[in-house]
Amino acid sequence: MRHTLRETWSGLRRNLAMTVAVVVTMAVSLSLFGLGLLTSMEVDLVKGRWYDKIEISVFLCIKTTTGGMCEDGKGATDAQRDAIQAALQGNPEVAQVFYESKEAAFEEFQRVFKDSPILGSRTADEMQDSFRVKLINPENYQGVVSEASGLQGVQNVQDLQSLFEPLFKWLNGLQWATIGMSVLLLLAAGLQIANTIRMAAFTRRREIGIMRLVGASNLYILLPFLLESLVAGLIGVLVSGITVAAGYLFIIERNAKTSIRTLPWIDWTHVTTAILAMAAVGIALAIIPTLLATRKYLRI
Amino acid sequence: MFEDVTKFYPGQSRPALRNINLEIAKGEFVFLVGQSGSGKSTFLRLILREYRPTKGTLYVAGKNLGTLNQWKVPALRRQIGTVFQDFRLLPGKTVYENVAFALQVIGKPTKEIRQVVPETLETVGLTGKEDRLNEELSGGEQQRVAIARAFVNRPQILIADEPTGNLDPETSVGIMKLLDRINRTGTTVIMATHDSSIVDQMRRRVLELRDGELVRDQSKGVYGA
Incomplete structure (x- = not known):
């Protein structure tokens, strides 16, 4: 276990620049993703409220x-x-x-x-x-x-519908634009992780070769890489979670809710759901590219 | 061990090994001779389960490699030690670290490692050089480190692929003495080599491969028939 942690740490340090790049891309793309989710939740809420009356x-x-x-x-x-x-x-x-x-x-x-x-x-x-x-x-x-x-x-x-339709069209557009942008950025983040791990695995191909030769299990060989990308991914999730929560707090909770009372607004449960979804995407985005990138080195 | 084993590489019409039938008993010392491209490396890699035979069955350490589960391969390799011509040591690590690495990565406790590694280094005659970087060692010493790494887990089988290929004759004799000593502990040794004088001196079982076929299986044999 100590060996695994040491390898993870040295991997993160060796690829510091790449790790930072991964964290930043991850944070930005996940924030956008969260923003898209919250927008669509808000739109649903508004629609639900108004459609009842329409x-x-x-x-x-x-x-x-x-x-x-x-x-x-x-x-x-x-x-x-x-x-x-x-x-x-x-x-x-x-x-x-x-x-x-x-x-x-x-x-x-x-x-x-x-x-x-x-x-x-x-x-x-x-x-x-x-x-x-x-x-x-x-x-x-x-x-x-x-x-x-x-x-x-x-x-x-x-x-009343014809009155609201332009508003909904606009909100729908906004929602799809943010989700579309975040998907592109998430793709970039995934590729970046795959590249980082591929490079890390390449620089350690001698060690990996010996590990396989002396009978180290695949999980043992994989673990440092997995932890490396997970650490980067989780930092990204953390940063984007804070961004989204802070954005909600300052823009909606402290501002919009008091100045525009006629609209229903999303609350913390929606924010929590969005952050959980972001965390799930972030973790999947760390693990899947890593598994794909290291597959070549683990083939028995 | 080998039952009618044939191995084709993809995209090649000629098999790398053809209808090999032989058995190597536990504790035997076997030389594998033949020209480059005769199938020696394929033979060794089949034992390591790096490849599967195209046809036939192969038993290693009592296990049928054709039906062995993918995830059991690491357990198989823990019973096989391997030594190469180019040593394959980790640069920047000391002698001790290189040997200990083999135990660390299969999850052995530190306490056991601290005890077994010095013992093994003593067996291969490297006591006192534990803290040297392997780049500072001579070729013969580096090969001893590699043998220590292969043997530290007390495998049933030791595979040596041209272990003396990069060494001068005098150093080679030392390495052969070491392999002989390891063999006497009950470990099966399978050694591929080009070195005729070594084979002639040791007088052990010789398997000769030519173009993928087993052309000679002789106990107490010599290099050229």
Whole structure:
């Protein structure tokens, strides 16, 4: 065991420059990887929160409304309303349809604006009947929206999804960009480790040859190399873990959470998960290239 | 030991060894002679299980090498000591360290190493030179270190591939005396050599290979038949 540790230490010292390079690449790529993971967790969180609330509102015509599929000066007839309801319920993308009468809408209006001067500005007759539609998958809203806007007696279709879509697109892009970059960098880190170990094994090929000759086990021969790359990998994991945790603490915990309260934010459990994933990737990235690089020297 | 063993190297139509049948008893001293390329090295490497025979079966130390598990190969090699023409010592290490290395890497406890290494160095006649770097030693002394390293684990078999190839005749005699002494402890010695005077002097069993075939197996033989 002492021999193994001594060999590991001398290997690390001999390749100090390469070891530092491995640690730096590892730290940067794992940090990016963690950032990508956290971004995607945040996006999921935001999506989950908003999708619960997102519904499509189908407003029906009244006498004073124009535009849409309204006939000027006429409200939607009962027959039209039933037809709209039937059409919405028949759509396979629709999970649930609620009907909100203008009276109910007026009550809601009164409740929401009860301390506001605009309370007296409306009467129940000026409110619109509407259908609130919940979708099975909120991302597939377009079919329902276009079908509903084409029905007789529908004045307007509002959907929140189209409002959020640009934001989600942007966040998705960010997430894939960070993950893509981190994968490239992780690849570079893996190749760097393979190269370092290959060189280390080459400089010690005499010793390895003798070890094999006198019957040292493969694990014994491999162990110094494995420990060498594991040490470099673990330092990389440590540095990137601290970076990600510190980034979370200063950017989100101390800043964003207080200044943007309307959004749900990731918390420490998400950060812990991300760091564990980074550690797993970091360790795999240390071990696998080492095994591949030393295979040639261990063939019996 | 060898039962109808044939070895082809990939991409070569002529076998390196062809239909070798022989048995080497425990404690024997055997010379393996023949020109370069006659198959001596292949013969030795088959015993070390560096290669597997293409055909036939080979038993070493009671084990069938054809069916021996990959992970049991190190255990096999612990029962075989090997010495080469070019010594293959570790530069920058002392005599003691070079010999102790062979025990360290198979996980022997330090206490045992401290006891066995000086004993072995005494056997090969290097007492007093433990702390010398092997670069400072003469060729004969370096070969003694290599023999000490091969013998320190008390193997059943000692393989020597032209151990006197780089040494002058006088030094060679000393090395041969040492190998003979090791043989007398019950260790089987298999030695490949070109050195006719040594073979003629020792009068031991001689195996001659020519173009991969065993052409002579003679007890108390000489170099040229």
